[in-house]
Amino acid sequence: METKDPSAPARPAAVASSLPTQAPVASGAISIQKYDFFYGKAQAIHCVDLEIPSKQVTAFIGPSGCGKSTLLRNFNRMNDLIDGISHNGDILINGRSIYEPGLEVTSLRKRIGMVFQKSNPFPKTIFENVVYGLRVAGVNNKAELERICEEALRGSALWEEAKDRLHESAFGLSGGQQQRLCIARAIAVQPEILLMDEPCSALDPIATGKVEELIFELKKTFTVVIVTHSMQQAARVSDQTAFFYLGKLIEFDETKTIFTNPSNKKTEEYITGRFG
Amino acid sequence: MTTPSPTPRPMRNPGSPRGEPLVWMSAMGLTLGLTMVLGLLLVIFSEGLASFWPRHVEQFTLVEGSRGQIAGSRVIAGEILVDRAKRLVGSEEPQRELQVFVGNRDIYKLGFQWLDVNEIESRSRPEDLILIERMEYGDAIGTAVKLIQADGTEVAFGTAAFETELVRLTELAEERRDEILAIEKSQIGSINRTMDELAIRKRSLEQPADPKVVASIDAKLAEQQGLYETLAAKSKELRQRQKLEKLVYTLPTGGENTIEVGNIIGHYYPNQLGPFARFKRFISNGVAFVWENPREANTEGGIFPAIFGTFIMTILMSAAVVPFGVVAAIYLREYARQGPVVRAVRIAVNNLAGVPSIVFGVFGLGFFVYVVGANMDEWLFSDRLPTPTFGTGGIMWASLTLALMTVPVVIVATEEAISAVPRGAKEGSLAMGASKWQTIQRIVLPASAPGILTGLILAMARGAGEVAPLMLVGVVKLAPSLPVDGIWKSTDIIPMVHLDQKFMHLGFHIYDLGFQSPDSDAAKPMVFATTLFLILLVVGLNITAILLRERLRRKYKASTF
Numbered sequence: 001m002e003t004k005d006p007s008a009p010a011r012p013a014a015v016a017s018s019l020p021t022q023a024p025v026a027s028g029a030i031s032i033q034k035y036d037f038f039y040g041k042a043q044a045i046h047c048v049d050l051e052i053p054s055k056q057v058t059a060f061i062g063p064s065g066c067g068k069s070t071l072l073r074n075f076n077r078m079n080d081l082i083d084g085i086s087h088n089g090d091i092l093i094n095g096r097s098i099y100e101p102g103l104e105v106t107s108l109r110k111r112i113g114m115v116f117q118k119s120n121p122f123p124k125t126i127f128e129n130v131v132y133g134l135r136v137a138g139v140n141n142k143a144e145l146e147r148i149c150e151e152a153l154r155g156s157a158l159w160e161e162a163k164d165r166l167h168e169s170a171f172g173l174s175g176g177q178q179q180r181l182c183i184a185r186a187i188a189v190q191p192e193i194l195l196m197d198e199p200c201s202a203l204d205p206i207a208t209g210k211v212e213e214l215i216f217e218l219k220k221t222f223t224v225v226i227v228t229h230s231m232q233q234a235a236r237v238s239d240q241t242a243f244f245y246l247g248k249l250i251e252f253d254e255t256k257t258i259f260t261n262p263s264n265k266k267t268e269e270y271i272t273g274r275f276g
Numbered sequence: 277m278t279t280p281s282p283t284p285r286p287m288r289n290p291g292s293p294r295g296e297p298l299v300w301m302s303a304m305g306l307t308l309g310l311t312m313v314l315g316l317l318l319v320i321f322s323e324g325l326a327s328f329w330p331r332h333v334e335q336f337t338l339v340e341g342s343r344g345q346i347a348g349s350r351v352i353a354g355e356i357l358v359d360r361a362k363r364l365v366g367s368e369e370p371q372r373e374l375q376v377f378v379g380n381r382d383i384y385k386l387g388f389q390w391l392d393v394n395e396i397e398s399r400s401r402p403e404d405l406i407l408i409e410r411m412e413y414g415d416a417i418g419t420a421v422k423l424i425q426a427d428g429t430e431v432a433f434g435t436a437a438f439e440t441e442l443v444r445l446t447e448l449a450e451e452r453r454d455e456i457l458a459i460e461k462s463q464i465g466s467i468n469r470t471m472d473e474l475a476i477r478k479r480s481l482e483q484p485a486d487p488k489v490v491a492s493i494d495a496k497l498a499e500q501q502g503l504y505e506t507l508a509a510k511s512k513e514l515r516q517r518q519k520l521e522k523l524v525y526t527l528p529t530g531g532e533n534t535i536e537v538g539n540i541i542g543h544y545y546p547n548q549l550g551p552f553a554r555f556k557r558f559i560s561n562g563v564a565f566v567w568e569n570p571r572e573a574n575t576e577g578g579i580f581p582a583i584f585g586t587f588i589m590t591i592l593m594s595a596a597v598v599p600f601g602v603v604a605a606i607y608l609r610e611y612a613r614q615g616p617v618v619r620a621v622r623i624a625v626n627n628l629a630g631v632p633s634i635v636f637g638v639f640g641l642g643f644f645v646y647v648v649g650a651n652m653d654e655w656l657f658s659d660r661l662p663t664p665t666f667g668t669g670g671i672m673w674a675s676l677t678l679a680l681m682t683v684p685v686v687i688v689a690t691e692e693a694i695s696a697v698p699r700g701a702k703e704g705s706l707a708m709g710a711s712k713w714q715t716i717q718r719i720v721l722p723a724s725a726p727g728i729l730t731g732l733i734l735a736m737a738r739g740a741g742e743v744a745p746l747m748l749v750g751v752v753k754l755a756p757s758l759p760v761d762g763i764w765k766s767t768d769i770i771p772m773v774h775l776d777q778k779f780m781h782l783g784f785h786i787y788d789l790g791f792q793s794p795d796s797d798a799a800k801p802m803v804f805a806t807t808l809f810l811i812l813l814v815v816g817l818n819i820t821a822i823l824l825r826e827r828l829r830r831k832y833k834a835s836t837f
Contacts, residue, residue, distance in 0.1 A: 078707060110709030120700030123723050133708040136718070169831075182704070189708070 027094060028192035028223035029054040030075060035089035037070060039082065044070045047089070048249045050242060054192075057215060057224040059238035059255065061231060063275065067247040068227045072195050075225070076112040077105050093193070110137060113186030113222075117198040119178040121170035121185075126162050129170045129181055133189035152188035156180045157214055176207025183214060187222070194218060196226040200233065212237050231271055235259050243267045317811070324808030327801030328561035330554055331355040333405045333417055333546045335528060336376070342395040346384055349529030350397075353405060353417055354378035354389065355546070357801075362392065375797070380527060382413040388797045401547045404433075406525065409541040411453075414576055414798075418525040421532065426520040445521050445537045452514050452538065459511045466763070467504045471497060473766060480659045565805060574753065574789060575798050579806055581755055585671070585779035586740060586813060588759050592675035593682070593739050598732055600679065601686030606716060608687070609694050629684035637745030640677030645669055645749060657767060665767050665776045669750030671759045672775035677749050678742060682735035689734065693727020694720055722831075729825040733818050740814045743783035752778045753788050782810040 030052040037045035045067045052058045060068035073079045074091060077098060090097050098108055110133070121129050128135075130152050131145045139145060149166070153159040158180045165172065170181060179199060186194060196215075200208040215237050218224055228234050234241050235255060242252040243264075251258060251267045262268045269275060335353040338344050346352050354376035362371035372393040381387045408416040420433040423441055431438050478493045518538025526532050544557060568578030604625075612618045649666035657665040666672070697720050705715040721728075743751075757763075759779045764771050786806050793799040 076707060078703070081703075081706070106709045106711050108709075109707055114704075114707040116700060116704065116707075118700060120698070120704040122701055122704065122719055132705070132710075132718070136705075136708060136710040136714055185704075185708070 027054055029094065030193065030223070030225070031092040031095075032071070033090045033092065035071075035074075035087065035091060037067075037074060037079075037087045038085065040084040044247050045074075046247045050249055050252055052223065052225060053240065054223045055219060055221070056239040057219045057226060057237055058240045058242065059234035060225065060227045060242050060244060061229075061234050061270070062244035062250075063270065064229075065246075066244040068242075068244045069197055071244070072197055072225060072227050075193070075195055076109045076114055078109075078114065080105065110189060111191050112193045112195060113189065113191040115179070115182050115186055115194070115196045115199045117201055119175065119182050119202065121173070121178050121181050124170060125167045126170050126173070126181060127166040130184050130188050132185060137189065148188055152184040155187050155217070156184035157210060158184055174207075176203050176210065179203060179207070179211060180214070183211070183218075187218065192223060194222045194224045196224065198227055198229060201229065208233075231259070243270060245270070320804060320807050320811060323801070323804035325562070325805075327805045328558050328565065330407075330544065330546060330549060330557045330561065331357075332401055333407060334376075335400050335402055335405070336391060337397045337399075338391070339395050339397050342392070344389055344391040344395060346378065346386075346389060347529050347531075351528055351530070352376070352378055352389065352391075353402075353528035357388070377415075378528075379407070379415040379417040380413075380533075382416075383527060383531075383533060384529075387414060387795060403545070403547050405528075405545065405547055406543055407546050408523070408525070408535070408543045410535065411539050411541060411571065414572065416525070416533070416535065418527045418533070421524040421526055423537075424522040424524065424534075442523070442537075442543065446540050446542060449518060449521075449538045449540060452518055456511055456514050456518075459507050459514075461757075462763075464504060464507050464511075467500050467507070469763075469765065471500045471504075474500070476659045566809065570754065573793065574785065575793050575795065575802065579782065579785060579802075579809065581758060582780040582782045582785040582806070583809060583813060584758055584760075585751075585755070586782045586810070587817075589671055589675050589678070589746075589779065589781065590736055590740050590817060592671065593678045594732055594736060596676055596679035597683050597686050597735050597739075598728070601683045601731065601735075602690050602721075602728055604683070605687045605690035605694060606721075609691050610712065610716060610720075625684050625687050629688075631681075633681055633742045634744040634748075636677050636681045637748040640673055640680070640745060640749040641669070644673040644676055649673065660767075668776075669748065669778060670776040671750055671779045674746050674750040674779070674781075677745050678739040681742065681745065682739045685734045685738065686728070686731040689731025690724065690728050693724035693730075696727065697723045722828075725828045726825045729821055729828065733821045733825075736817050736821065737814060740810075740817065741783060743781070743787055746781055746784060750778050751781045751784045753780075753784075753792070755780045782806060782813065786810065 030050075032048050032050040032052075035045060035048045036043060048071065060072060062068050070079065074087070075093070075098070079085055087099075090099065092098070093108075093112075097103075122132060124132070127146075127149055130149045131139075134145055134148060139148075150159060150163075153162055158177060161177060162173070162181070170178065173181060179202070183199070200211050203211065212233065215224060215226065219239075226234075226238065228237075238255045240252065241255045241258045243250045243258065243262075243266075245266055251262060251264045253263070258267060259271055262271065333353055333355055335351065336344070338350045338352070340350070342350065344352065356374050357377055358375035360373060362373040374391045374393060376389050376391055377387060378384060378389050379387065402419070404419050406418060406420045408418075410416060420438070422433060423431040423438060423445070425431065425441075431441050474493050474497050478490065481489060515538075519536045521537035522534050523537055523540065524532055524534045549557065565578045566583065567580050569580055570582075571577035608618060608622060608625075612621075645666075645668060649664070649668065649670075652666040653661060653664055701719050701723065702715055705719045706712070710718070755778050757774075757777070759775075759777050760773050762772060765774055767774070767776050769775055786803055789799040789806060790796070790803045
């Protein structure tokens with residue numbers, strides 16, 4: 001997919017575009033193609049076509065109930081836990097469909113990290129939280145685990161605060177620290193893609209600021225897709241923004257363009273606060 | 277235009293709006309319940325502990341023609357156990373009567389006597405009275421006369437040497453008793469087992485048998501027989517030795533009696549004990565009760581095998597019920613598709629908790645013993661048939677029957693604990709690429725552990741107290757050996773744990789003492805004491821589980837259970 005080039009002309013709003021699926025794909029790129037998604041009979045996502053570039057931050061914005069969280073949770077097939085769901089179309093990651101018949105969902109999820117809206121550290125020690133993904137994957141070498149734990153905690157700016165209490169319960173951390181712990185846990189397994197579902201909505205402004213700084217660092221290594229209710233956050237943090245409304249993708253463009261010169265009227269109404 | 281105010285509806289609730297009367301009623305109910313529990317515990321503790329307290333022995337002189345006479349004597353002596361108002365028909369004067377433990381059951385043929393207080397002419401507490409604890413016929417009460425040594429010399433009571441000699445000889449007698457026991461139980465016991473094995477091997481030889489093999493087995497049998505005879509001779513010699521020293525004493529009712537020192541367990545002078553000595557004896561009586569084996573058809577001695585049997589059975593039951601219950605609960609909650617079938621299963625499980633326990637006993641007998649046990653015998657122990665190994669009641673079947681009875685409790689408690697694990701933790705684990713089973717194993721189960729332990733506590737409390745089902749599947753009045761000891765039998769599935777053996781159980785012991793003993797008065801203090809120890813055992817097991825649960829709670833703080 002396209003690499004980021006500030007001097008290139010802004011891409012036209014892509015409501016429907018056809019892209020060759022056989023083109024060489026960069027690691028961590030997500031391609032959503034004519035995708036519909038249903039909770040039982042209710043359709044939550046209508047015919048979305050979207051190319052999420054690799055190693056950049058893409059923000060999903062839109063009013064409540066517009067389907068952005070639903071779409072995010074479909075990337076790592078977390079919605080499979082709900083009964084009665086179905087879909088049309090396809091989602092490809094690195095050029096391979098995530099709905100391939102022989103695909104093991106657990107191996108898919110190992111390559112995609114997820115940070116939830118409400119931080120959910122496991123009832124274990126900080127160390128065990130961070131290395132959980134590694135243990136699940138079968139890594140048990142103590143030295144290896146400790147090294148990766150330090151790396152991950154440094155990567156999520158939690159090392160200084162946590163290094164002296166690695167073997168204490170994770171619940172001893174504050175809210176913002178717990179969320180950063182969840183981020184550390186997610187990046188410890190070196191996924192290609194990091195999905196963040198309103199990661200700062202339960203945090204105070206200072207913790208939010210720290211997490212946003214983190215996202216800037218993370219995008220050097222991972223593709224980040226972040227769902228956010230805060231347009232200021234989207235404007236601060238992301239390279240591309242996708243605006244959703246009632247399950248449809250209304251506009252997808254560089255963040256600068258969306259927030260200064262959107263092509264679609266609905267987008268303009270949303271970002272100026274006329275609704276949502 | 278103003279809307280008309282609605283007519284106020286009369287308040288239906290009685291009392292003040294804050295519901296204070298109802299709060300008071302709840303408090304009253306709770307207090308009543310607690311008082312009943314505490315009252316029950318108090319009764320059991322005081323009656324049970326009182327049976328260990330060494331009492332004074334009083335000597336009574338009765339009036340002429342009193343019904344309290346024993347063996348024609350107006351003078352009797354004994355420990356006062358009960359002092360109560362006599363129930364008389366048609367008399368206004370209040371009467372009192374005493375129940376007195378007179379001992380000497382070998383002479384009197386009875387152990388207790390009721391005395392009307394009005395018929396007592398005088399009472400005293402002679403210092404010289406001796407109380408002798410014996411292996412047979414219980415305690416003897418009297419006045420010591422002399423000690424006859426093995427060589428015939430006599431040591432009179434009252435001399436300084438009497439006491440030291442009696443103590444020394446009693447200790448030697450105890451050592452000899454232990455030695456006899458060791459020879460008969462372990463050594464001869466193991467010879468018996470070896471001979472049994474050889475006999476079975478001989479029986480199972482293919483016919484026509486190789487005469488060399490038969491000869492070698494016969495030779496081994498002869499060798500064992502020789503060893504047995506040596507040991508039997510030694511044991512007989514020791515037993516003879518026990519009979520050599522004798523103690524002569526007079527009974528309070530008159531007349532002399534002679535007993536062998538080999539029959540004496542211990543003695544003391546009940547009216548000479550100071551408060552500290554009395555307390556020491558109280559403690560030693562209690563300890564002996566716990567550690568000794570029963571004697572005299574369970575009416576004397578201790579209850580150690582029953583305590584041990586109950587403990588082992590509860591452990592085995594817990595080992596069976598926890599995996600079974602937890603796995604069932606995990607399946608019901610996490611894997612099974614929630615629909616009418618799963619709902620029906622859950623209802624069935626809950627109703628299982630209400631089935632009367634004797635039904636489980638019958639099921640245990642019919643299925644475990646007669647079907648599974650019989651098949652196990654045919655399959656694994658066919659050379660022992662027709663003597664059943666597992667085709668009869670035993671500690672394994674008893675534990676499994678009780679496990680079946682208590683499994684609903686564990687399933688319900690585990691299901692509650694699993695559903696209390698926060699969804700975020702499960703989702704987070706799945707999002708990291710863990711499989712469902714890995715999530716259960718690493719996140720859900722550790723977090724539910726406190727709740728599972730709660731289920732186990734409830735299961736143990738229920739299981740340790742049930743008696744009816746056990747009577748059908750393996751509990752006996754008197755078991756010759758413990759279900760776990762240092763001997764490795766050939767029928768052991770787990771080494772040193774004799775799962776096929778019958779065992780003793782505290783609950784059954786209480787029933788046996790209270791309702792099946794020849795002398796219910798003699799048994800009464802033991803019934804209370806045994807009940808006391810059953811309660812202590814169950815409380816002890818529960819406290820252990822509770823402490824374990826607290827440790828786990830602190831480790832996995834997210835759990836709300």
